[in-house]
Amino acid sequence: MTFDLFGNDADDDTTNAPQTDELGPGAFVLRGFARARLATLQTDIDAVIAQAPLRHWLTPGGKRMSVAMTNCGDVGWISDKMGYRYGTHDPLSKQPWPAMPASFVALASDASEAAGYRDFSPDACLINRYTLDARLTLHQDRDERELGAPIVSVSLGLPAVFLWGGLQRGDRTRRVRLEPGDVVVWGGPSRLVYHGIASVEGSFDAQAVRYNLTFRQAR
Numbered sequence: 656m657t658f659d660l661f662g663n664d665a666d667d668d669t670t671n672a673p674q675t676d677e678l679g680p681g682a683f684v685l686r687g688f689a690r691a692r693l694a695t696l697q698t699d700i701d702a703v704i705a706q707a708p709l710r711h712w713l714t715p716g717g718k719r720m721s722v723a724m725t726n727c728g729d730v731g732w733i734s735d736k737m738g739y740r741y742g743t744h745d746p747l748s749k750q751p752w753p754a755m756p757a758s759f760v761a762l763a764s765d766a767s768e769a770a771g772y773r774d775f776s777p778d779a780c781l782i783n784r785y786t787l788d789a790r791l792t793l794h795q796d797r798d799e800r801e802l803g804a805p806i807v808s809v810s811l812g813l814p815a816v817f818l819w820g821g822l823q824r825g826d827r828t829r830r831v832r833l834e835p836g837d838v839v840v841w842g843g844p845s846r847l848v849y850h851g852i853a854s855v856e857g858s859f860d861a862q863a864v865r866y867n868l869t870f871r872q873a874r
């Protein structure tokens with residue numbers, strides 16, 4: 656076959672297939688999976704934030720986190736001097752967390768399925784906002800009751816350097832660049848892998864931020 660110079664041949668299944676990078680067993684980066692949905696997702700993020708404003712939680716040790724956070728869904732992730740946990744109400748407003756927008760539910764379902772996880776039905780969506788000086792140190796996500804369910808994580812806005820480690824805190828880490836529209840899905844043997852955000856990339860533009868949505872089955 657000599658004419659397939661432009662990669663448009665019907666046999667060429669890479670032409671339209673989105674690129675997937677395997678980080679480890681059960682963990683994948685679906686490159687650009689949410690790209691076509693970014694504008695809608697951002698509108699819906701803004702609506703959630705209007706009801707439940709972003710805030711900087713205190714760690715159990717009393718330090719202000721550099722990443723600003725809020726939640727939507729049946730339960731939200733909370734941190735304060737009493738520890739990390741999920742709660743049904745926003746401690747600031749005393750109101751239930753806003754409902755998960757339909758665009759979020761659809762994306763979490765489509766992405767988990769694309770990564771080979773069936774019947775993922777998240778009850779929590781954590782919204783993280785990173786300015787250029789924000790970091791998320793290496794951690795495990797282990798506050799969820801259902802560790803059999805995967806996590807779906809969506810990047811919007813500025814690119815970031817994601818750290819992907821191992822099952823021990825001291826394991827060496829790999830640096831993975833995440834672009835807007837990339838979706839990371841992980842579970843199975845990788846569910847408790849240490850990870851973090853080393854840096855967010857951009858110039859000092861007052862508007863420029865990165866958002867990340869992480870969907871979990873917390874209860």
Ligand code: MD6
Pocket residue numbers: 783791796806807808817839841850851852867869
């Ligand atoms: C972030 N993400 O990408 C931080 N946790 O901003 C996480 O901490 C994370 O991406 C669990 C599963 C996927 C994640």
Ligand code: FE
Pocket residue numbers: 794795796850
């Ligand atoms: Fe995490």
